[in-house]
Amino acid sequence: MAAALIGAAVLVVVLADPSSDATRPSPAPAEDVADLPASPEPAFTVAKPVELTVSRAVSHWATVLEDTPVRERPDAAAAVIMRLSTRTPEDTTNIVLILERQEGEDGRLWVHVRLPILPNDRTGWVPRSALGVYGALATHLVVDVNQFTATLFRGGRRIFRAPVGVGQRQWPTPTGKFYIRNKLVSYQSPFYGPLAFGTSARSSVLTDWPAGGFVGIHGTSEPQLLPGRISHGCVRMRNEDILRLGRLMPVGTPLTIQ
Amino acid sequence: MTSSGKGPEMKHGEELTLETLDQDGAIRETLDAMPSDSRRDFLRKSAGIGLLGVLAVPSAAEAATPKGDVAILNYALTLEYLQAAFYTETQRVGAVRGRLARVPTQVGAVERAHVSAIRKVLGSKSVKRPSFNFQGVTEDANKFLKTAVAFEDLAVAAYKSQAARIKSPAVLAAAIAIHSVEARHAAWMRYLVGINPAANAFDEGKPINEVQRIVKSTRFIVSSPRKTAKGKPRFTG
Numbered sequence: 399m400a401a402a403l404i405g406a407a408v409l410v411v412v413l414a415d416p417s418s419d420a421t422r423p424s425p426a427p428a429e430d431v432a433d434l435p436a437s438p439e440p441a442f443t444v445a446k447p448v449e450l451t452v453s454r455a456v457s458h459w460a461t462v463l464e465d466t467p468v469r470e471r472p473d474a475a476a477a478v479i480m481r482l483s484t485r486t487p488e489d490t491t492n493i494v495l496i497l498e499r500q501e502g503e504d505g506r507l508w509v510h511v512r513l514p515i516l517p518n519d520r521t522g523w524v525p526r527s528a529l530g531v532y533g534a535l536a537t538h539l540v541v542d543v544n545q546f547t548a549t550l551f552r553g554g555r556r557i558f559r560a561p562v563g564v565g566q567r568q569w570p571t572p573t574g575k576f577y578i579r580n581k582l583v584s585y586q587s588p589f590y591g592p593l594a595f596g597t598s599a600r601s602s603v604l605t606d607w608p609a610g611g612f613v614g615i616h617g618t619s620e621p622q623l624l625p626g627r628i629s630h631g632c633v634r635m636r637n638e639d640i641l642r643l644g645r646l647m648p649v650g651t652p653l654t655i656q
Numbered sequence: 657m658t659s660s661g662k663g664p665e666m667k668h669g670e671e672l673t674l675e676t677l678d679q680d681g682a683i684r685e686t687l688d689a690m691p692s693d694s695r696r697d698f699l700r701k702s703a704g705i706g707l708l709g710v711l712a713v714p715s716a717a718e719a720a721t722p723k724g725d726v727a728i729l730n731y732a733l734t735l736e737y738l739q740a741a742f743y744t745e746t747q748r749v750g751a752v753r754g755r756l757a758r759v760p761t762q763v764g765a766v767e768r769a770h771v772s773a774i775r776k777v778l779g780s781k782s783v784k785r786p787s788f789n790f791q792g793v794t795e796d797a798n799k800f801l802k803t804a805v806a807f808e809d810l811a812v813a814a815y816k817s818q819a820a821r822i823k824s825p826a827v828l829a830a831a832i833a834i835h836s837v838e839a840r841h842a843a844w845m846r847y848l849v850g851i852n853p854a855a856n857a858f859d860e861g862k863p864i865n866e867v868q869r870i871v872k873s874t875r876f877i878v879s880s881p882r883k884t885a886k887g888k889p890r891f892t893g
Contacts, residue, residue: 565892614889632892
């Protein structure tokens with residue numbers, strides 16, 4: 399006990415005496431936070447977040463994940479309009495334009511989509527589970543069959559306009575609301591020019607045309623005929639214009655032919 | 657449209673796991689005890705599930721980042737892609753309304769900023785953005801919120817487990833700066849759902865193989881659609 403008291407007394411003296419060696423700072427500077435090296439600068443910083451403004455000009459498309467019946471209403475018992483397949487005749491992934499969503503009476507989510515069938519402008523319902531990737535786009539192509547123009551808008555702003563050729567009177571370019579289904583490149587066909595877009599629009603006259611009579615938007619080997627009613631229903635434009643459109647217009651873009 | 661201004665009804669303290677998102681029973685284990693960290697090479701593993709693109713010639717700035725750190729940043733980038741796409745799609749779809757509507761807008765902006773920053777530092781070494789099929793969770797407020805909790809918890813655990821592996825102090829400083837933001841998001845989402853935002857006194861990380869397994873089991877990452885072909889057109893002409 400006595401030894402402990404003596405020891406405690408010595409400790410008190412040492413702590414109280416500023417000249418004591420025991421009270422001097424440790425020689426190891428790392429033990430003193432003030433002597434630590436400066437923190438490293440981050441390798442990168444993150445810019446101020448920019449919130450997305452959802453515009454009415456934005457449309458949505460979806461891939462078809464599995465072959466599925468399209469129904470008149472969001473109900474598994476509703477009449478079947480057609481069957482959607484996962485591939486297009488051009489062997490690209492089949493996509494549909496989304497119009498709205500609704501929970502069906504069966505509790506499942508159903509999606510109202512625009513269809514690539516005759517008569518044009520048809521729509522129907524598919525279960526969400528039959529669709530895959532969603533895409534969002536702010537572009538919209540408008541083809542005017544009387545003014546012979548194709549105009550591309552992005553976010554409501556015009557970013558492209560070109561003169562076009564459209565269907566002759568006996569093979570009219572169908573009017574209505576459609577969408578761009580795919581893009582074909584690197585083929586050898588001067589008649590179609592260097593690039594062609596496939597659309598969901600179909601000729602109501604050339605129904606026996608190979609692959610179903612789908613209307614395309616493509617280049618031409620006869621630019622001198624533009625603009626005018628010159629085609630079998632497709633929208634033709636100069637090769638330099640279709641190449642520029644190819645850089646500006648993504649697949650899935652809504653198409654209005656008026 | 658499915659919509660709700662309320663969060664999912666959950667009992668206070670109820671543990672939320674990725675099993676709430678289970679698709680066909682694919683997700684069996686989620687927020688359970690973490691195993692020890694994996695030493696497997698992330699580049700090799702990720703390439704196996706198609707998340708990584710071909711690495712191109714690096715710029716001077718990219719070359720300054722140690723190889724292992726590049727792999728970790730690409731790992732982080734993949735998770736940031738996933739989160740950014742999830743919140744952005746939710747906002748665009750517009751099915752989350754009421755008091756929750758601000759969540760995808762605000763958090764989505766942050767996740768997109770993370771993507772931009774990491775892509776900038778990685779340059780040509782950045783992995784390509786995958787395609788996503790969120791299978792309806794962006795179109796239902798309850799599913800959205802549960803997925804958000806799971807994603808944020810997963811991101812926090814993923815960043816944490818890599819911190820000790822980062823060689824460059826500068827990269828570590830940046831990663832930590834993002835990690836704490838993800839932790840704030842996680843706490844926010846948990847609060848909205850009604851579960852304890854900070855239930856533990858000590859958070860553990862989640863190793864790469866575990867994170868990859870969970871992400872893969874959601875089947876949210878899918879192959880990109882083929883929108884361009886080379887065949888001769890057969891349009892009406």
